[in-house]
Amino acid sequence: MEIDPIQIDAHNASLLKQHTRKLQQLTRENSRTQYVIRKLVEFQIAIPSWALGTGGTRFGRFAGGGEPRTLEEKILDVGLLHQLNKSSGAISLHIPWDIPTHTKKIKALAADLGLKFDAVNSNTFQDQPHQKLSYKFGSLQHVNAKVRQQAIDHNLEVIKYGKALGSNAITVWLSDGSCFPGQLNFRKAFERTLESLQAIYAALPSQWKMFIEYKAFEPNFYSMTVGDWGQSYLYASKLGPKAYTLVDLGHHLPHANIEQIVALLLMEGKLGGFHFNDSKYGDDDLTVGSINPYQLFLIFNELVEGMDARHMNHATNLGWMIDASHNVKDPLEDLLQSVEAIKIAYAQSLLVDRRELNRAQQANDVARAQEILQQAFRTDVRPLLAEARLQAGAALQPLQLFRQLQVRRQLIAERGKNTQATGL
Ligand code: PSV
Numbered sequence: 001m002e003i004d005p006i007q008i009d010a011h012n013a014s015l016l017k018q019h020t021r022k023l024q025q026l027t028r029e030n031s032r033t034q035y036v037i038r039k040l041v042e043f044q045i046a047i048p049s050w051a052l053g054t055g056g057t058r059f060g061r062f063a064g065g066g067e068p069r070t071l072e073e074k075i076l077d078v079g080l081l082h083q084l085n086k087s088s089g090a091i092s093l094h095i096p097w098d099i100p101t102h103t104k105k106i107k108a109l110a111a112d113l114g115l116k117f118d119a120v121n122s123n124t125f126q127d128q129p130h131q132k133l134s135y136k137f138g139s140l141q142h143v144n145a146k147v148r149q150q151a152i153d154h155n156l157e158v159i160k161y162g163k164a165l166g167s168n169a170i171t172v173w174l175s176d177g178s179c180f181p182g183q184l185n186f187r188k189a190f191e192r193t194l195e196s197l198q199a200i201y202a203a204l205p206s207q208w209k210m211f212i213e214y215k216a217f218e219p220n221f222y223s224m225t226v227g228d229w230g231q232s233y234l235y236a237s238k239l240g241p242k243a244y245t246l247v248d249l250g251h252h253l254p255h256a257n258i259e260q261i262v263a264l265l266l267m268e269g270k271l272g273g274f275h276f277n278d279s280k281y282g283d284d285d286l287t288v289g290s291i292n293p294y295q296l297f298l299i300f301n302e303l304v305e306g307m308d309a310r311h312m313n314h315a316t317n318l319g320w321m322i323d324a325s326h327n328v329k330d331p332l333e334d335l336l337q338s339v340e341a342i343k344i345a346y347a348q349s350l351l352v353d354r355r356e357l358n359r360a361q362q363a364n365d366v367a368r369a370q371e372i373l374q375q376a377f378r379t380d381v382r383p384l385l386a387e388a389r390l391q392a393g394a395a396l397q398p399l400q401l402f403r404q405l406q407v408r409r410q411l412i413a414e415r416g417k418n419t420q421a422t423g424l
């Protein structure tokens with residue numbers, strides 16, 4: 001389904017007076033609002049094709065109804081999100097969960113909805129039904145060269161699909177590692193993985209990037225062969241200038257200082273992109289900003305500072321993507337909330353008075369530095385997000401409109417109650 005633009009206009013008209021009042025108030029108090037609104041209009045966050053259905057855990061899955069049954073329906077769902085917020089203008093495919101067999105048709109459908117294809121993701125963490133060799137003991141790290149070659153070939157195929165769709169990056173996340181001490185020779189596993197990554201890197205089209213995603217644990221519980229940002233950085237450095245580290249917020253050990261990691265990767269020109277989510281314990285894949293919005297703000301604070309120092313384009317120089325799983329919420333509602341949380345943190349970080357912060361840092365004025373950060377963090381920037389949406393032709397209150405229009409009910413009527421999307 002698509003939303004009739006007249007319905008968006010009617011929704012906006014009904015909320016305009018209240019919105020204008022809040023925006024004027026904020027504009028009176030802050031001189032940067034026009035700049036922030038402009039930046040917000042440009043800033044897009046890719047939606048992963050695997051997050052449009054219900055996830056579940058190893059203990060069970062509770063279907064939500066109306067889930068997309070095909071890649072086309074997933075693209076239509078992202079189109080719906082984008083109509084509502086004009087901030088989700090890209091989709092990231094996970095292959096083979098979503099194989100774009102008819103690339104021309106898929107590309108045309110996405111273009112019709114104003115969507116681009118973000119990074120493509122390979123999957124060598126599961127065995128597929130007709131796969132010859134198993135990834136039980138790893139893929140790119142495997143002791144058997146034939147398994148490694150199979151995993152390399154899969155990545156090359158993913159690049160081929162991505163190229164046909166107009167993507168310009170591949171994200172490689174490996175579940176490779178070991179569950180028990182003694183299982184793996186760490187050095188040899190690293191060397192084999194590097195060699196395999198080199199074969200994939202060699203096949204990257206010009207202008208493409210390779211994102212190497214790290215993860216502290218799960219599914220391997222003793223060691224992960226790309227277990228932290230240091231290891232990812234090592235691979236990326238050895239591979240060459242097209243290889244970058246990808247930071248997934250849920251992939252750290254508890255209490256990791258992610259904002260510091262981000263700052264240093266940016267300094268080295270090796271930060272490639274993000275997978276946004278939130279967590280309390282591990283890789284919980286919860287809605288962005290639902291547990292720790294201050295940390296998200298601090299991460300964006302480093303991102304903006306670091307990108308500006310390198311004269312980078314906030315919207316296009318890094319890959320911005322959500323990576324989440326929805327167990328109890330409607331996936332579309334959850335994604336609307338995640339996008340909102342990301343843009344709130346981004347807008348707040350644009351409000352940080354950098355000159356003043358720098359002065360406070362130089363003077364070792366710790367209290368003042370904290371005040372400056374928290375002044376920005378405690379600013380309610382939601383009217384700026386709403387204004388950016390209004391200017392872009394989206395809804396002032398996307399979630400409210402989603403509910404008013406009973407989008408999920410319509411999707412269930414179209415697709416049925418017991419559909420299951422491919423993915424997590
Ligand atoms: C692994 O936990 C991960 O973060 C990787 O990005 C995967 O591609 C994704 O989740 C889906 O399983």
Ligand code: MN
Binds near residue numbers: 173213248275323
């Ligand atoms: Mn991820």
